[in-house]
Amino acid sequence: MRIRSAAAAAVLVMGASLLGAPQAVAVDDAVALTATFNDPAGSPAQQDAIRNQLISLINRTPAGAEINGSVYLFTDGGVSGALVAAKQRGVKVKLVVDGDAVADVDANGKATGSEYSMLAAATGLGTDRTADSWVLACPANRGCVGNRALGGSGDTGAINHNKFFLFSKAGSTDDVVFQTSANLTTSQRRNLFNNAVTIPDAGSGLYASYRAYWQDLVSSGSSGPGLATYYKTQDAGAYKTYFFPRQEKAGATFDNDPGTDTVVSLLNNVDCAGGATRIRIGMYAFTRVQIADKLVALKRAGCGVELLHDGEDGHLGSAVRASIAGNLTYAARCAGTAVDGSGASRSIGIHSKYLLIEGTYLGGANRKLVFTGSHNYTFPNLRANDETLLKIDNAAVYDAFRANFESIRSGPHCAAW
Structure with a gap:
């Protein structure tokens, strides 16, 4: 992959490198603002760059901290294994997935590869939302908030299409947002270019904006009919959420x-x-x-x-x-x-x-x-x-x-x- 600067090379080829020149991990394990890109036609490390950045954040989350996630499809055993290991060491792991991520087999009887059953089991995260860790599936044929079907051929209704994780602490850094374009599937790593950003809140208010939205996904997805419209925006320093x-x-x-x-x-x-x-x-x-x-x-x-x-x-x-x-x-x-x-x-x-x-x-x-x-x-x-x-x-x-x-x-x- 040819690029025009050493800084860009660190970000593009290494995937999870910090913006700027490559750096050794700081003694205090601080999380820095990072842009990550995979190369589906590259080496295994280049293909897995976004997934490995996410796993790194999960692995660096200390006991007593909390991970909140919202994802569409989830077939990545590496990520699910890291989340379960985090729970076992005392991290509170709370995950929202779309209803499309639940089935073990599709309508044709073909295995989907979904990690939901493993995550929902008592040995995984479980589904008891009074516990410290759990996984919640949005209702079938709608998102957790969105409930609208637009009509037309092939429209099966709204989905929870989100792809983000929130960390109350990762390494020594409080309030980290991980936003990606990639679903947690093998095909997304191996066949498609994707992007991700890792953003420490640093007083911007970005984490709180995402966290409030995530809580609305949980609240609406666990009870009620959902909404035809939800649209919310919030400025957060150098960031804005929609x-x-x-x-x-x-x-x-x-x-x-x-x-x-x-x-x-x-x-x-x-x-x-x-x-x-x-x-x-x-x-x-x-x-x-x-x-x-x-x-x-x-x-x-x-x-x-x-x-x-x-x-x-x-x-x-x-x-x-x-x-x-x-x-x-x-x-x-x-x-x-x-x-x-x-x-x-x-x-x-x-x-x-x-x-x-x-x-x-x-x-x-x-x-x-x-x-x-x-x-x-x-x-x-x-x-x-x-x-x-x-x-x-x-x-x-x-x-x-x-x-x-x-x-x-x-x-x-x-x-x-």
Whole structure:
């Protein structure tokens, strides 16, 4: 993997390295602000970089501290084993998973690989929420908060699509947030590019924002009918959280109200005057044409706009494709192949979910912003699901994400169109 700076190399290749030059672990085991990226076509360590960063945080959580998590799918035995070991040494481990993560076999009788049964057992975390540790599954066919079905072919209702963990203490650092785009599955490590951030709260209020949302997931997921809309935002120092689902205004339909599309609203804050502003997007699923139309408008206004999207059929909507075709600075379909040591080939795509803005934003010049989380650019992600979008206003984090974007862009797994 070729990148442009030693600092970026530490972040991209090592995955869990601290931002800046590689450092030895401090004597007091402090957790630093970290951007982590996997390389699904790389070495085992590069494939597992995000998962290993999460396991490292779990392993560094001391007795008496608490881990809170909310995840969609969970088939990773390494992570589940680390969580159970944490419980056994006196950590309080409380985990929320989507209902889709529960079944041991699917509708066709095929094993899912789910870790839920192991976690729910008394020898795992258990399910007794009066205990110090437990796992909670959201109700079937809805999220823990979101309960809306948008209708249409294949819509099975809302899901808890979140992918975050909270640590009241990790190493010597209090209140740490771990947010990733990756589900806890083997295919996410081995077949798809993903991203993650590890953020010490450091007085920002970010941990408290996530913790309040996590508690709402627990409260709503354990009782009550759920909600058609939940949308909450909170500024937290250099960060801002956006929690979904967000409902359209009265009289509109879920797919025709760009005024309540959070990503469109963020892009409305971009100023392209002078031609110096750059927008870079790495996205798994992109079907909201209003976002596409806004990106085209920004390109015409003088911004540079680049997109890396996943190449699986249906992940780029037909209306989106028609809108952006020939109208962005650069667009690439990520659907390459990699060959394992055994000679077996597999598809390589992108599952990351990030928007990078470099330039003028809300009237301020020379901004470097990252928006990431679990949020795909689809209507279920906006209107139905339990989802998180996180704004990060930090130049070092931005530079790491930009280096990741450029590395994927220039690699063999994405082709311009």
